[in-house]
C-alpha cells in the first residue's frame with residue numbers, strides 16, 4: 326500500500342488523515358504532542374478534567390469533533406500514530422523521527438506537512454529575562470496546565486491572540502493589568518472592514534471580546550522596555566498613541582505579533598519559499614491544493630495562517646490532492662477551495678489591521694538582546710553588517726544570530742529588519758535563513774542506542 | 783521562595799514529590815516539569831550567555847529555553863516532559879562529564 330506520512334496532528338493533519346483513511350489508505354501520523362489536537366485544540370494531559378466548554382469556549386464542539394475523529398481512527402487501527410515524536414530531518418523519501426525511544430527512520434511515498442505555526446516575535450529590551458513568555462505560551466499554560474504565568478500580567482504585541490488570551494485569562498481568574506496593542510486604531514479600522522465582509526460573526530466575536538477588556542486595552546502603543554531585576558520583570562515601560570510615557574508594574578510579560586508559519590521541514594523537503602508582503606514573513610510556494618514539491622503537500626498554518634477552520638479545510642484539500650496524484654478517487658474540493666479563499670480574505674484583512682511593528686524594531690537600542698538563545702545584541706548584528714553585507718545567512722555566520730537553539734524561529738524576522746534598516750534595502754532583499762537539519766536539537770545518544778539494522782522500519 | 787506560577791484550576795489533583803537542586807518539591811499529577819518547578823520557584827536555570835535567569839519562553843517545544851538536567855546527566859525539555867514521582871532534577875548540568883546522555 327502507498328505509504329503516506331503526515332507530520333502534525335492539529336486540525337490540518339487530522340482532517341488530512343481522515344480523508345486518506347476514508348479512501349482506504351493507512352497513513353502514519355507523527356506529532357510532538359502527547360495527545361493529538363495541535364495548538365488551538367490542545368488537550369491537557371490525562372488527569373486534568375476541565376470540560377471542553379471551559380477549555381475551548383465557543384469552539385468546544387469543533388474540538389470535541391476533531392479529537393473524536395482522530396481517536397476513532399486510532400482505535401480502529403486505521404492509522405499509525407507516533408505521539409511525543411519529532412521529525413528532525415527529511416532525506417530522500419525517509420524521515421528521521423525522534424521519539425521517547427530514540428531515533429527511527431520512517432520511509433514514505435507521499436508526505437503531508439501540517440506543522441502549524443509558532444508565535445511571531447519582535448524583541449523588546451529586557452525580553453530575555455525569566456518571566457517573559459510568548460503569547461502562545463501564556464495560552465498553553467492556561468489550557469494545558471490550568472496555570473497563569475504570573476500574578477500581575479501584561480500582554481503586549483498585536484493580532485487576534487492578544488485579545489483572545491487576555492480574555493481567556495481574565496475569565497479563568499488571572500490578573501491581566503494591561504493589554505498593549507502596537508497596532509494603531511487607524512490600521513485596525515481599515516482592516517476591520519475587510520474582516521467583517523469575509524467573516525462577520527468571527528469579527529463580531531473579536532469586537533465583543535475586545536470591548537470586554539475595557540480600559541486595560543491600549544491601541545497604538547510603542548513598547549519601550551521591560552524593566553527587570555534578578556528574578557524577572559518588575560514593570561513595562563511604554564508610550565501611548567499620543568506619545569505619553571507610562572510604566573506599568575508587573576511580574577510577567579506575554580509577547581506576540583500573530584504567528585509565523587513553521588517551515589523548517591518544508592524547507593528541508595525542497596519546497597521553495599517566497600517573501601509574503603501581507604504576512605510579512607517567508608512562506609512556502611504551493612498550488613491552491615497544497616502541492617508544493619514532488620510528492621510533498623502542505624496544509625494548515627504551516628502553509629498559510631488561516632486559523633483553525635481554514636486548517637481543517639486545507640487538510641482535506643491536501644489529502645484530495647494526494648489521492649488525485651495517486652490516481653485514486655478523491656472527494657471534490659470545489660466548495661472547500663471557495664471557503665478557503667474567503668478565509669484568505671479575512672486573514673489578509675487581519676494582517677493589515679494588526680501589522681508587524683517594523684518601526685519599533687528598527688528603532689531598538691543597540692544593547693537590546695536580539696537573539697534570546699545566545700544573548701546577541703542588536704548592536705552586535707549592526708556591527709556585523711560591514712563584514713557580512715546585507716544578507717541573512719552571511720550575517721548569521723558572522724554574528725550567530727539565528728544559529729542558536731531556536732534555529733532563528735524567534736529572531737530571524739527582527740534580525741532581517743535590523744539589517745534592512747541599517748543598509749537601506751527592503752527587508753525581503755535581506756533573504757531568508759536556510760534551514761538546516763535537525764529541526765529539533767537531537768542528542769547524539771538518540772542515534773547511538775541501537776544498531777543500524779534496528780532503526781529502519 | 784515563592785513560585786512564578788499561579789494555579790487557577792484543577793489544583794486538587796494527587797501530589798507528586800520530586801527534587802530540584804537537592805530540595806524536595808511537590809507538584810501535581812498531570813503537571814509538566816516546568817509547571818511543577820515554577821509553581822514553587824521563580825526560574826528553571828541561569829542563562830549561559832547573560833546574567834539573567836530563564837523560565838521557558840514558548841512552552842511548545844520550539845525555543846529550547848527550558849532545558850534542565852536530571853541528576854544522572856540526562857537533559858530534558860521542561861515544558862514538554864511530564865513530571866514523574868521521584869524525579870531528581872537540576873538547574874545545571876552535573877560537573878561530572880561526560881554525562882550519560884540526553885533525553886531525546
Ligand SMILES: Cc1cc2nc3c(=O)[nH]c(=O)nc-3n(C[C@H](O)[C@H](O)[C@H](O)COP(=O)(O)OP(=O)(O)OC[C@H]3O[C@@H](n4cnc5c(N)ncnc54)[C@H](O)[C@@H]3O)c2cc1C
Pocket residue numbers: 332333334335336337338355356357358362363364365366410411412413439440441442443444460461462464465486489584587590624625626627631632633634636764842
Ligand atoms: C500557541 C498557539 C495558540 C493558538 N491559539 C489559537 C486560538 O486560541 N484560537 C484560534 O483560532 N487559533 C489559535 N491559534 C492558531 C491555530 O492554532 C491554528 O489556526 C490551527 O491550530 C492550525 O492548525 P494546524 O493543523 O495547521 O497546526 P497546529 O494545530 O499548530 O498543529 C501542528 C502540529 O504539528 C506538530 N509539529 C510541528 N513540527 C513538528 C515536527 N517537526 N515533528 C512532529 N510534529 C511537529 C506540532 O506539535 C503540532 O501538534 C494558535 C496558534 C498557536 C501557535
Ligand code: FES
Pocket residue numbers: 838839840841842843844845846847848849859860861862
Ligand atoms: S519553553 Fe520553549 S521549548 Fe520549552
